[in-house]
Amino acid sequence: MSTGERPDVDPVTGHPAAIVYQDVWKAFGPHQILRGLDLVVPRGRVTVIIGRSGTGKSVTIKHVMGLLRPDKGRIWVGDDELTAMSDRELRRVRLRFGIVFQQAALFDSMDVFDNIAFPLREHERLKEAQVRERVMALIAQVGLRGSERKVPSELSGGMRKRAGLARALVRSPEFLLYDEPTTGLDPILTAAMDKLIADTDAAHPDLTSLVISHDMHAVLSIAHKIVMLNEGVVVHEGTPDYFTSSDDPLIRQFLAGSLDGPMKV
Amino acid sequence: MSPPAPDSASDTEARPILPVRVVEAAGRFVLGWVGGLRGAVEEVGRAGVVAFWGVANVFLPPLRVRLTIQQMEFIGVQSLPIILLTSAFTGAVFTLQSHRAFAMFGAQAMVGGTVGVALTRELGPTLTGLLVAGRAGSAIAAELGTMRVTEQIDALDAMAVDPLNYLVKPRVLAAVLVMPMLTAIFDFVGIVGSYVIGIYLMHLSRPEFLVRLGDWVDWDDIYSGLLKAVVFGFIVGVVSCYKGFYTTGGARGVGQATTSAVVVSSVAILVSNFFIAWAIP
Numbered sequence: 327m328s329t330g331e332r333p334d335v336d337p338v339t340g341h342p343a344a345i346v347y348q349d350v351w352k353a354f355g356p357h358q359i360l361r362g363l364d365l366v367v368p369r370g371r372v373t374v375i376i377g378r379s380g381t382g383k384s385v386t387i388k389h390v391m392g393l394l395r396p397d398k399g400r401i402w403v404g405d406d407e408l409t410a411m412s413d414r415e416l417r418r419v420r421l422r423f424g425i426v427f428q429q430a431a432l433f434d435s436m437d438v439f440d441n442i443a444f445p446l447r448e449h450e451r452l453k454e455a456q457v458r459e460r461v462m463a464l465i466a467q468v469g470l471r472g473s474e475r476k477v478p479s480e481l482s483g484g485m486r487k488r489a490g491l492a493r494a495l496v497r498s499p500e501f502l503l504y505d506e507p508t509t510g511l512d513p514i515l516t517a518a519m520d521k522l523i524a525d526t527d528a529a530h531p532d533l534t535s536l537v538i539s540h541d542m543h544a545v546l547s548i549a550h551k552i553v554m555l556n557e558g559v560v561v562h563e564g565t566p567d568y569f570t571s572s573d574d575p576l577i578r579q580f581l582a583g584s585l586d587g588p589m590k591v
Numbered sequence: 592m593s594p595p596a597p598d599s600a601s602d603t604e605a606r607p608i609l610p611v612r613v614v615e616a617a618g619r620f621v622l623g624w625v626g627g628l629r630g631a632v633e634e635v636g637r638a639g640v641v642a643f644w645g646v647a648n649v650f651l652p653p654l655r656v657r658l659t660i661q662q663m664e665f666i667g668v669q670s671l672p673i674i675l676l677t678s679a680f681t682g683a684v685f686t687l688q689s690h691r692a693f694a695m696f697g698a699q700a701m702v703g704g705t706v707g708v709a710l711t712r713e714l715g716p717t718l719t720g721l722l723v724a725g726r727a728g729s730a731i732a733a734e735l736g737t738m739r740v741t742e743q744i745d746a747l748d749a750m751a752v753d754p755l756n757y758l759v760k761p762r763v764l765a766a767v768l769v770m771p772m773l774t775a776i777f778d779f780v781g782i783v784g785s786y787v788i789g790i791y792l793m794h795l796s797r798p799e800f801l802v803r804l805g806d807w808v809d810w811d812d813i814y815s816g817l818l819k820a821v822v823f824g825f826i827v828g829v830v831s832c833y834k835g836f837y838t839t840g841g842a843r844g845v846g847q848a849t850t851s852a853v854v855v856s857s858v859a860i861l862v863s864n865f866f867i868a869w870a871i872p
Contacts, residue, residue: 391749420751427749431742445750 341368350399361558377555392416424494430486439474484515520544645763658761667769678777682784703800704807720823724856728831732852735835736845763828770824
């Protein structure tokens with residue numbers, strides 16, 4: 327795929343390609359993170375990127391919003407080629423995205439309501455009553471009713487992530503990115519967050535989701551497509567069934583969380 | 592068990608001969624120097640970007656009026672207690688000391704005028720700048736630094752909101768607007784402090800104090816002090832925002848950014864004060 331044309335269809339799901347990475351390279355100083363990444367994210371599906379820490383998962387997700395620019399290679403979001411865009415044009419593309427950060431990244435100075443309302447107030451000319459209606463609906467959807475006037479320091483980790491998800495959804499984005507949405511949560515909250523992601527996907531059939539996760543139980547339950555990164559390239563991609571039935575030692579080791587295998591600590 | 596004896600032959604082979612070591616040391620020195628120079632150039636470049644966009648963004652929408660007023664309240668109104676306290680005591684101490692010195696020549700009548708000129712031209716803007724750097728500049732750097740390390744600035748970028756417009760512009764603009772106001776208050780309260788000590792403690796002649804003050808302090812002194820205040824406000828705003836905006840390294844990085852913001856702002860204020868005083872006689 328590296329030297330060919332941009333693919334129109336995802337080979338794993340058969341769905342149209344929404345995001346395409348083609349031969350993307352990225353280094354930070356002497357550290358080469360991405361080494362010719364080729365990846366297709368199917369439209370309207372949930373794609374989960376797995377892989378060990380430091381293999382370039384977060385770097386991959388930051389490239390698609392133009393928060394990082396590749397040293398080499400091309401990235402398309404729909405028909406827009408990001409690598410050829412100015413900062414101003416990238417900002418226009420970012421309006422099509424929502425992102426749930428690893429630590430939620432809520433603004434300390436605002437309460438939950440104002441955090442969720444922030445993208446609406448910045449980008450849409452709505453009356454305050456309309457903002458309130460939309461924000462309160464989302465607050466109810468993510469189970470934060472009664473907490474809208476709490477500031478982030480008064481919230482638990484799970485509540486912060488749910489508020490982050492509501493903020494990401496408030497402008498009805500075309501693409502939703504999750505950067506390790508269950509990191510730091512206990513098993514119950516992890517299950518609740520997984521259900522929320524699955525419910526969000528079910529409620530928004532046109533939403534294209536790209537998730538980074540280490541939580542293999544969640545990966546297998548929410549993903550339509552799984553991509554495994556290792557040392558900056560895609561080493562495996564397929565459906566959850568492909569991963570659970572694979573005999574590949576890399577996949578077996580990762581799914582089992584074992585120290586024995588081709589990946590060394 | 593005793594440690595194995597060192598292999599003297601292999602040790603000799605591993606250690607390069609003296610000329611090679613000298614060349615290596617020279618090479619390391621040059622590389623370190625070039626690396627340091629490169630780092631300094633990068634830092635000046637990034638600070639320049641913050642300064643440029645801090646100014647250019649003033650004219651670009653959205654205007655951020657509400658955020659600017661909030662920052663004016665934080666930098667200006669919340670700095671008032673420390674400004675009032677410092678200015679009153681500065682005027683009082685300066686009066687005490689100058690009275691002692693002038694008494695040696697029987698020229699105590701000059702105290703009012705001397706204190707007035709010193710406050711309006713130098714002490715007012717400089718001390719106000721240093722106080723604002725210490726109180727508000729450190730808080731700005733800590734706030735933006737924390738936002739950086741907790742991905743809040745990345746979140747702004749991700750939501751297609753220009754962080755320089757949203758975070759830097761209101762702070763730089765507010766610092767530039769409130770510094771002349773704080774300086775004017777510093778000047779006035781400092782002179783009142785001087786008057787109280789001069790008249791009621793040193794028993795100076797009231798008419799002489801006021802006449803000298805009126806004769807010696809003219810509008811140019813006040814204008815030059817206020818002009819300095821504008822420059823110092825710009826310095827505090829840009830340096831604090833820059834240090835916070837480019838914070839790296841978690842909580843330790845936030846602490847370093849905060850300290851660095853105060854130190855760099857204070858030095859820049861003192862150095863630029865010299866050049867402005869030189870340029871404006």
